[in-house]
Amino acid sequence: MSATTPAPKTPAVAIARALRGLGLTQGRGCDFRVTGDYRNGERVGTYVLVLTRHASEVIAEHADEIEAQTSTGFPFRVSVRYFGTSRPVASVANYGDRIRETPATPEPATTPKPEEAAPTPAPTETDVEPAQAETEPTPEALAAAPAPAPELPPAGTTAARFFEGAQQRQLNRRRADALGWSERQAHLIAMANTAGLSFDKEGILRDRPRPGWPGVRVDEARLAPLVKAGFIAVFEPYGPGYRRVSTTQDGRDALFLWNVYRPAPVVKDRQEERAPLRPLIGGRHAALRDHAAAEDARRRATEAEAMYAAIEELHAWEELCDVRWKAWAKVQGITHRLGRQAPAGWMPTEEEIAEHRLTPDTVAILRGEAKRPTPRPALPKVTPMRPLEVPLLPAAPPSAEQLGLFAEAV
Structure with a gap:
């Protein structure tokens, strides 16, 4: 550290200065970031978020140098792990344990020499019977076949009772x-x-x-x-x-x-x-909660179906309004699209229908709407999301331990 560079006053500045000295860049989209670890609202330490593989390899190569550079003011620990591969995964923090692993070296594959490998004789027609050759499974088929299910002991036997007891103990442990x-x-x-x-x-x-x-x-x-x-x-x-x-x-x-x-x-x-x-x-409360959740899911599914049906009716009503407005605008010679509302009960005359060449489907819609206008469908109200209301369980009947207390008091 040069004489003109002031000493770092925070752990974040100390570790960032050490990593930038190795040629790494700091910030979003760069090699690393420095942040804090908070638990229960309190800061427990500072760690480095390594963002690139290059940064992880550089930090793993200069791990001892980073620890030596930060040992005077704010010491940091550099951990290097491999997770079964040859690529290092580095982590830097001023709290926690320090882990240093060595890369796993793959064992060299031993291949037999050509002169040591014994030649495999080709099977003759007399060695393998035709039926045996057709029915014998191949190693690939054996590897792909599922493992057979274990046979359960017969019911009522000692082994069956022991097996059921082991299953129950495992469930109770969980x-x-x-x-x-x-x-x-x-x-x-x-x-x-x-x-x-x-x-x-x-x-x-x-x-x-x-x-x-x-x-x-x-x-x-x-x-x-x-x-x-x-x-x-x-x-x-x-x-x-x-x-x-x-x-x-x-x-x-x-x-x-x-x-x-x-x-x-x-x-x-x-x-x-x-x-x-x-x-x-x-337990009983878990069963009641699952039942309440199922009832809430069914209620919401019913509300969703009603909402989708109402939306489809609203879209159909809007299509009718578009047909009425286009016909009215064509007859009246309106070109702007402001408002898009035709007068209620409007019906063109026969001359207007022939002059503007309105289609029979459009005329049928206009006549039906003139006689009985379709009201605007209303969307149903949706129940807001609320916590599940699970009924409280009653108190269990008094046990022998509770009754014994009153007996001692008497």
Whole structure:
């Protein structure tokens, strides 16, 4: 760096200066761009968007030089990967891990020498029977043929029960992994499953491990996504003014899968915990949501058909108006196209029809419109796009664990 060039004050200036020093161009349609990586509204780092293959090859060739040049002020890491080919794919960033791969060298193909290769004797007519030669499949046919389906064990056997159990475990594992709960969301559902969540007289949600305890205050905003996903129900068992929080049958099944298969909790902040959740796969809420989506699709298809039919009627009406206006303009000697509206109920005389040579089809249309004018068809109203209205699930009946709490309190 020359003495007249000031030191870079930002990471973007430092890496851009290093890459331009290698002969690369910066900007849209050039070799590279420098931008930032944002997560949850915060900038986590700066990286280089490599736009051309030439730039990727130059960066991979001078990777160590780029890191040495930026090590004093704003250090950057240069990663080089090949993905099974001989062309390098370079990435530059001031965060994350540094990866350096070596190009894969293809193994030399070994071909037998001419003197070592044994000659293949030609088959004679006595070696291969005609029927065998016709029915024996070729290697190309064997490669193109689909793989045979595995044979299932007979129903009712031990192997069949084991196979069905393995399939069910695999499905339950997928259902548990698809929940996407955080640790606090799983703990909230566990509290609701023990009948410990309820609202006090002031409308504050509290967790009471035992009946009669004052309880701990819980953020009510965390309930909304769990209720909309069908895991939790808020109801009033004893009339207005006393609200309780309990799990639905989907929530109880999902909590069982969570405790049995123990998927990795998703790290979420308070804002992310208020985002919508995916319902339980194969649960009651998912079935209701699919039914509501199917009904909404049928309603929209019916509205679309009605709209297309109305548009076709409107086009036919506009064609009638064009025929009437052209005939009226021809008879009146009008050449401009301003307005394009003929008087209502207008019908040319016989002399005008013969003088201006109006076609019989045009005359028939004019007579029909003069007797009974066709009104302008109106387009139907379209329902605006709205979220699906899925009915909330009721609370599941009390379990043995919930009844045991009341037994201990007595």
